[in-house]
Amino acid sequence: MVVSLVDETMAHADERTVFSAPPAALSDEQSQLEPFDWYERMRRTAPVQYDDQLNRWHLFRYEDVATVLRDHERFTADISSTDIDLVDGDPFETPGTTSSMLRTAPPDHSRRRTFAAPRFQPGAIAEHRAEFDAIATDLLDSIEPNSTVELIDAFTHPFPVTVIASLLGLPPVKHDQFREWSLATTSLSPTDAAAARSAREEMRAYFSKLVRERADGDGDDLISLAASNDALSHEETITFCTTILVAGNVTTVNLITSALWCFAEFDLFEAVRSGAIDRETVIEEVLRYRSPAQSVRRVTTEPVTLGGTQIDANELLVAYIGAANRDPARFEDPEAFKPERTPNPHLTFGGGVHFCLGAQLARLETAIAIERLLDRFSVIEPDCSSLRPQSLVYGVQEFPCYLAL
Ligand code: HEM
Secondary structure (H helix, E strand, O other): OHHHHHHHHHHHHHHOOEOOOOOHHHOOHHHHHOOHHHHHHHHHHOOEEEEOOOOEEEEOOHHHHHHHHHOOOOEEOOOOOOOOEOOOOOOOOOOOOOOOHHHOOOOHHHHHHHHHHHHHOHHHHHOOHHHHHHHHHHHHHOOOOOEEEEHHHHHHOHHHHHHHHHHHOOOHHHHHHHHHHHHHHOOOOHHHHHHHHHHHHHHHHHHHHHHHHHOOOOOOOHHHHHHOOOOOOHHHHHHHHHHHHHHOOHHHHHHHHHHHHHHHHOOOHHHHHHOOOOHHHHHHHHHHHOOOEOEEEEEEOOOEEEOOEEEOOOOEEEEEHHHHOOOOOOOOOOOOOOOOOOOOOOOOOOOHHHOOOOHHHHHHHHHHHHHHHHHHOOEEEEOOOOEOOOOOEOOEOOOEEEEEO
16 A cells, blocks of 8 residues: 555656655655664765655765754755745645745745744743643543553644644634644645645635734734734735644654653653653653654755765755664664663754744643653553654554553
8 A cells, every 4th residue: 555655656756846755765665664774774875865766865964964954045945946846745835825934945934933933932832831731631531541542533633733723722623624634734645635735725714714803803822923913924824824733733743652652662651650761851862763754855055065975056855854863973872762862962853944943842742741641541552553654754653552540
């Protein structure tokens, strides 16, 4: 099943450059699910590699990935001036509308981001702790203990969606709809392209109405903040909202499930529960070891040299965060999960001007999710065998979990 989807993606790539198509090396199911062997081989043997099937460069070493992330002048996230067609490939973009802050270069980028940045600072996020805690507790209250539940459906998805919805000021009734939209827009399968397009259109129509309603209001929510900001056009305001909803969703679900997966695999539940292992430190190691976002894309604005290899201007680069995070040149014993690893300079939230706006939010949500689950259940036994078959977002796809009081 997975193989045939990938094959179709590849066939598609002959006709036009599909922005997020997986490379041929990941076309067999197992490597696509667990790309770490491929990363290891490439870091050693071909750290800067041109892929003539997909017409792009793949980068694997920490140093090169960090350079690309931090130097927005030579490596731009804005691909509008190139002939790269990201129509069905980028979960954050809707063809025919304004691009998101993720695909906007400075100085315009700062107009799209700065007004909201104070809301995502650690102090501002921490003020919501009690509210987020109550959301988590509420969701756990509806789980039947001493049974096996699909934890993504029951908790790890609705929790971040409800948190984001509450920060945006959205009515709670729509949460299932938000999940459908996020899943449809982050699918990499070309067969789902039509569904992704219609999900994006529905989502934009929904936000368009709310933005108009709140343009003159003085509400404290993020939609009101964006809608009353004269520096943003109506389309830009809608894009801000859809970006926050999608960006804050699938990645965080994967961080929470990956944390539980690591605790199960390395037998750490008791040490985390008792406080013998510091929760914040172990979450950073989960971020490094199983980065929910495996790669970012950039375009060269001028000829550059990376790892001794010359690359022309206007070339598409795929920088593998997941490979950088396991580079032995930067991390001691990188293939080992070390719950107390410090320092831990992983690149999971990116770097430079596009550094993840929601990094602190994701960290706090994950800390709360783990605390509440561990407080509530003495036994947590997840089945972590169903991985998500794609190269942009990494994590489990289904997460049946036995939970006992
Ligand atoms: C574990 C969870 C998360 C991970 C791994 C993650 C990862 C990332 C990465 C790698 C980037 C940079 C992309 C690039 O440079 O091309 C990014 C940007 C961004 N993230 Fe996150 N993210 C997470 C959670 C969140 C949350 C909860 C929000 C909610 C607000 C969010 C909002 C954003 C936004 C708005 C950007 C674009 C920033 C810009 O372009 O200036 N993210 N994220």
